[in-house]
Amino acid sequence: MASLTKATRSFLGNRHKESSISTLHLKIYLINTFLREVGPLIGAATDSGLLKDLDLTILDEVDALDRSEEDMLQRAQEIDAFFIAYPSVLHFLTKLSLYNVRIDKLDTHHLLFECCKQLKHLCLSRCDTGAHPPFKIDAPNSELRVLELAKSRFERLELVCLPKLEKLGWNIWESHEAPLAFEFVPSLGELEFICDAMCGQPEFKLSELLRGTTCVHTLTLDFKGENLWIQPEMKQLLPAFNKLRKLSVRGIFVEFYLEWTIAFLVAAPCIEMLHIEVWEHTCDLDEKIRRWYPKRRTPRWEMHFDGSKNSLLKELEFIGFRSLRHQFTFIRSILERAPNMQRIVLKGDEQCEYCDALDTPPCPSKFPKDEEQEIVVKRIRDGIFSTQIFFDE
Numbered sequence: 375m376a377s378l379t380k381a382t383r384s385f386l387g388n389r390h391k392e393s394s395i396s397t398l399h400l401k402i403y404l405i406n407t408f409l410r411e412v413g414p415l416i417g418a419a420t421d422s423g424l425l426k427d428l429d430l431t432i433l434d435e436v437d438a439l440d441r442s443e444e445d446m447l448q449r450a451q452e453i454d455a456f457f458i459a460y461p462s463v464l465h466f467l468t469k470l471s472l473y474n475v476r477i478d479k480l481d482t483h484h485l486l487f488e489c490c491k492q493l494k495h496l497c498l499s500r501c502d503t504g505a506h507p508p509f510k511i512d513a514p515n516s517e518l519r520v521l522e523l524a525k526s527r528f529e530r531l532e533l534v535c536l537p538k539l540e541k542l543g544w545n546i547w548e549s550h551e552a553p554l555a556f557e558f559v560p561s562l563g564e565l566e567f568i569c570d571a572m573c574g575q576p577e578f579k580l581s582e583l584l585r586g587t588t589c590v591h592t593l594t595l596d597f598k599g600e601n602l603w604i605q606p607e608m609k610q611l612l613p614a615f616n617k618l619r620k621l622s623v624r625g626i627f628v629e630f631y632l633e634w635t636i637a638f639l640v641a642a643p644c645i646e647m648l649h650i651e652v653w654e655h656t657c658d659l660d661e662k663i664r665r666w667y668p669k670r671r672t673p674r675w676e677m678h679f680d681g682s683k684n685s686l687l688k689e690l691e692f693i694g695f696r697s698l699r700h701q702f703t704f705i706r707s708i709l710e711r712a713p714n715m716q717r718i719v720l721k722g723d724e725q726c727e728y729c730d731a732l733d734t735p736p737c738p739s740k741f742p743k744d745e746e747q748e749i750v751v752k753r754i755r756d757g758i759f760s761t762q763i764f765f766d767e
């Protein structure tokens with residue numbers, strides 16, 4: 375720690391007056407001895423105008439699973455004390471990342487949306503609101519463009535007013551209802567939702583989650599190889615999908631049929647790119663892990679797909695392709711709906727760090743070999759379609 379403090383002092387303390395730092399990416403731990411040394415240096419750098427743009431990450435040296443509610447409350451108080459001691463830091467924050475913090479114990483609106491006048495990117499990882507009351511953000515003057523949440527325990531996040539928000543991503547939530555509500559987010563164009571449905575986690579309507587959004591052009595839904603956490607819908611999605619151009623549906627268990635995803639195409643007349651990823655991972659076969667998840671069941675969406683076409687759909691990317699009958703059936707169904715499809719890209723399985731970490735030999739690739747690819751092309755085109763097909767392992 376002493377060497378890190380010395381390096382920080384050397385970097386921030388010995389600058390010529392005419393020089394400045396346009397952007398500083400700083401990751402710190404809430405360790406008192408370190409903050410006592412580094413805090414004044416950061417404060418002085420912002421006070422003097424030396425530092426113009428600060429990307430600050432406040433890390434936690436303790437694993438999140440080992441943190442109690444009291445620990446998270448203490449961290450919130452320490453962060454509050456840090457910003458009170460060095461208030462000028464808030465004025466130059468453009469990105470802030472927090473880990474393991476009781477958000478309800480911070481004066482959130484005052485700190486993040488009044489004092490942080492330049493804050494454009496906020497990341498909250500494993501943060502919560504205590505007994506899980508709704509977390510509301512009502513910040514009409516905020517400059518926030520990007521909001522990212524990871525494993526944060528908010529029963530419900532209500533975005534009352536964030537006029538400049540452009541992108542929102544949520545990786546794993548714990549909620550007994552639709553975890554989000556939008557009111558005034560006129561600039562929101564990109565959404566990413568990633569979650570593996572655990573035992574007891576209810577499904578909700580995607581249309582209810584997206585109500586209040588009007589300009590979404592890019593949407594990612596990732597089920598991480600588990601059951602769907604959304605209920606069957608089609609026409610109800612039209613208001614939210616009206617301007618959708620790129621749709622990614624990821625983490626679909628390899629044995630699931632895929633036709634249910636066509637409901638999204640019916641609701642998205644302007645879609646141009648469709649990405650599908652199927653999931654078959656060695657890392658999720660552990661019985662100790664599987665007990666937290668219900669038995670997988672293939673989606674059965676009983677709905678009538680009309681004869682409408684997606685004339686703007688130009689590209690289909692299929693990740694985790696293998697020569698399975700239901701995958702061929704699905705791809706041909708997409709081609710029937712997309713008369714102007716220009717290219718199909720078939721890819722192998724993506725790398726998984728958890729699978730790679732297992733002390734077992736890797737599974738043989740199920741991606742078509744070179745000599746099998748011509749057969750795959752013929753099965754997809756079926757003597758009818760002429761779309762270009764590319765293989766990328």
